[in-house]
Amino acid sequence: MPARMGNVIAAGAYRNRIQPPKMIVDAINARPGMIVVEIGCGSGLFIVEVAKAIQPDGHVFAVDIQQGMLDKLQKRMEHEIVTNIKPILADAGGRIPLEDGIADAVFSVAVLPEIPNPTAVLFEIKRLMKDNAVYADAELILDPDFPLRRTMMNWAKQAGLTRTQQIGNCLRYALVFRKE
Numbered sequence: 605m606p607a608r609m610g611n612v613i614a615a616g617a618y619r620n621r622i623q624p625p626k627m628i629v630d631a632i633n634a635r636p637g638m639i640v641v642e643i644g645c646g647s648g649l650f651i652v653e654v655a656k657a658i659q660p661d662g663h664v665f666a667v668d669i670q671q672g673m674l675d676k677l678q679k680r681m682e683h684e685i686v687t688n689i690k691p692i693l694a695d696a697g698g699r700i701p702l703e704d705g706i707a708d709a710v711f712s713v714a715v716l717p718e719i720p721n722p723t724a725v726l727f728e729i730k731r732l733m734k735d736n737a738v739y740a741d742a743e744l745i746l747d748p749d750f751p752l753r754r755t756m757m758n759w760a761k762q763a764g765l766t767r768t769q770q771i772g773n774c775l776r777y778a779l780v781f782r783k784e
């Protein structure tokens with residue numbers, strides 16, 4: 605998805621209703637002090653809500669491959685006066701410049717199906733997770749790349765992640781995984 609579409613996909617009230625950020629906040633059980641990584645943060649609709657939920661001493665790393673998206677995230681951070689997000693320009697299909705086991709939670713929304721090798725990204729996500737960390741992925745059927753739950757679960761299984769929870773229905777879902 606090109607960065608110029610960043611504001612469209614995050615269009616406030618509409619997206620909030622059909623795919624509320626609270627779904628991710630709940631899925632990762634966001635709480636103060638956590639270290640969280642989002643893969644493919646786009647313009648930041650989800651990460652800003654997570655960043656607020658983990659204040660005052662939690663931190664979020666926002667990974668995206670497009671500087672244009674990170675610029676939009678920066679504007680959102682300024683507008684919402686959120687300071688605990690660190691944007692990271694990186695390809696999640698390669699090595700993300702963060703240390704092993706840094707995260708209490710990792711999440712992604714509508715990203716994995718855009719990436720040619722989703723399993724490679726899931727291995728990278730697993731590398732970032734602490735042993736007891738969770739990974740949540742949320743998808744919406746309106747996305748042209750929408751993966752069926754079983755597709756997502758297959759990719760995760762190949763990377764050694766086990767599903768522990770599912771939220772939502774066949775139109776929109778969040779799946780929660782832990783390391784095997």
Ligand SMILES: C[S@@+](CC[C@H](N)C(=O)[O-])C[C@H]1O[C@@H](n2cnc3c(N)ncnc32)[C@H](O)[C@@H]1O
Pocket residue numbers: 605613614643644645646647648649650667668669670673694695696697712713714715718719
């Ligand atoms: C459909 S948008 C979703 C953005 C955001 N998660 C949301 O739901 O509003 C997909 C995002 O993933 C990013 N992305 C695509 N491939 C990526 C990769 N290999 N590494 C990191 N980010 C990537 C895109 O730049 C884009 O911001």
